[in-house]
Amino acid sequence: MSLERHWANRLATKISKMLGGEAAGGILLIAVAIAAILAANSPLQHAYHDLFHDKLPWTPVYKLDTLHLWINDGLMAIFFFVVGLEIKREILDGELSDARRRRLPVLAAAAGMLAPAVVYLAVAGTAQPMQRGWAIPAATDIAFAVGVLALLGKRVPASLRLFLLTVAIVDDLGAVTIIAIFYTAEIKLAWGVGGLLFLIALIAANRYRLHSYLLFGVLGLGLWFCVLNSGIHATIAGVLAAFCVPLSVSKGGDSMLLRLEHALVPWNSYLIVPVFGFANAGVALGGIGMEGLLDPIPLGVMLGLFLGKQVGILAAIVASDRIGFAPKPEGASWSQLWGMSVLCGIGFTMSLFIGALAFPRYPILVEEAKLGVLVGSLLSSLLGYAILRLSTTPAPGEKAMESPAEPGDPKLP
Structure with a gap:
């Protein structure tokens, strides 16, 4: 059965269209952030806190005994699973599959993670526990940034949108690596070995073309449970499982990875995040x-997102173009590239997630990090939108910017 005809993909497409596409995702996140801040600073603040942090009367997983833990270690594993699917597709069959095309996005993403970390450490210092927050401003929220970009519609050249997506994908890969290396507690060997066995089983299922959703689901769940108990953050299991999902397209135009990505992206954007x-x-x-x-x-955190991101990314693009390492995106002006670099300072989802990992024993520092993430992301979204709005004017009769094919779209190879 082809991708576009499968019921899960049809449902996902309908949900995305019903909610208004990419711009709706960014608007929804803004509304959610406002609602959360209002709830936390109103007579409902105790109910808001208790809803997520009170012990559950029963839980099938003893380590996840609050709704907050189920969201951060359970639902977010699905989020990172989708991120892993996107990264694998881009590396094997997307913008990152061509060495020449991936030079600039990889360089820009690396600079866009290093500069915010340097800014953060320069402001917050290197003493513990403050030093542990260095990675908070290093991440970009794809859904939020692309949502703001989508509000500009045909004013933005397609090359700029594609470049932003590619930089954000590399950025996500960097964030996942940082979480795995720098925010992993002491590893429990027995659970780690169990997770490794499940991972080997997933690799074998891919190798021997056992393309069963049930088999991959059971093995993926086993991997998540072992990783959860091993001391490594459970969301890493989502990325590892995604890397094992087959991308190869059958004669009927079917692909397990493309189908899963196409079906899960709307649920990720409009429910999980x-x-x-x-x-x-x-x-x-x-x-x-x-x-x-x-x-x-x-x-x-605020300056890392608002200043560090734009300085790091734009400097990398300018330097790369000047020395001939890789040219800037075709059709994009320098002012547009500046606006895009500023939008990369929208951290939100990934930054909030890393903030919670950075200060697990210091709730007040987690709250302070949240404040920096929200203000930095707000400033980046407003300035980035303003720069792009003022630096781009649609030509008379110009057609709307065509979005790249979605995962599972028949236009994909």
């Missing part, structure tokens, strides 16, 4: 206050 955002973006300002934004952690 908003639920995560609502559960994690609620900053209780009563204990911090907006004046707290000048404290080292929130100020470092």
Whole structure:
């Protein structure tokens, strides 16, 4: 059965169209963040906190005994599974599959992670525990950034949108690597070996073309459970499982990876990420206050996202173009590339997630990091939109910008 005819893909497509496409995803995240902040600073603040942090009366997984843990370690594993699918597709059959085309996005993404970390450490310092937050401003929220870009419609050249997507994909790969290396607790050997066995089984299933959704689902769930108990963050299991999903297209035009990605992306954008955002973006300002934004952690996170991202990415593009390493995206002006670089400072989902991992024993520091993420992301979205709005004017009669084919679209090879 072809991708476009499968019921899960048809349902996913209908959901995406019903909710208004890419722009709707960014608008939804803004609404969710506002709702979370209002809930955390209203008479509902205790109900909001208790909803996510009170012990559940029963849980099938003893380590996940609150709704907040189920969201951050359970639902977000699915989020990272979809991220892993996107990364694998891009590396094997997308913009990152060509060495010449991936030079600039990889360089820009690397600079866009290094510069914010340097800015953060310069402001917050290298003493513990503040030093552990260096990676918070290093991540870009794809859905949010692309959503803001989509609001500009045909004003933005297709090459700029594609470049932003590619940089964000590489950025996600970097964020996953950082989580695995720098935010992993002491590994429990027995559970780690169990996870390795499940991973080997997934690789074997791919190798021997056992393309059964049930088999991959059971093995993936086993991998997640072992990783959850091993000390490695459970979301890493989502990425590892995704890398084992076959991409090869059958004679009937079917591909397990493309079908899963196409079916899960709308659920990721319109359910999982908003639920995560609502559960994690609620900053209780009563204990911090907006004046707290000048404290080292929130100020470092905010400046890392707002200044570090744009400086790092734009400097990498300029330097690469000037020395002939890789030319800037065709059809994009320098002012448009600046606006795109600023939009990469929208951290939100990934930054909130890393913030919770950075300070597990210091709830007040997690709240401060949230404040920096929200303000930095807000400033980046407003300035990035303004720059692109002022630097682009649609030509009379110009056709709307055509979006690249979605996963599972028949236009894909």
